[in-house]
Amino acid sequence: MELSTPAIIGITFDTLNIVMHGMGTWLLVCTYMRGQKSPQRLYLINLALAELIRNVVWLSWDSVLVDC
Secondary structure: OOOOHHHHHHHHHHHHHHHHHHHHHHHHHHHHHOOOOOHHHHHHHHHHHHHHHHHHHHHHHHHHHHHO
16 A cells, blocks of 8 residues: 555654654653742643644544555
């Protein structure tokens, strides 16, 4: 089966977003645990996790569409 160019681009961007938001979430949690606790930082952690979960769902959806 041959993959289309939009499918490859979508999977690539989804994977890149997962890696970047994962690293960002990890760094934010590390700084939060080291004592820099603020509501703004907690909000950013929540936002990064929401983006991470959304990109995981999009990646799984793109993978299902490629298999069809």
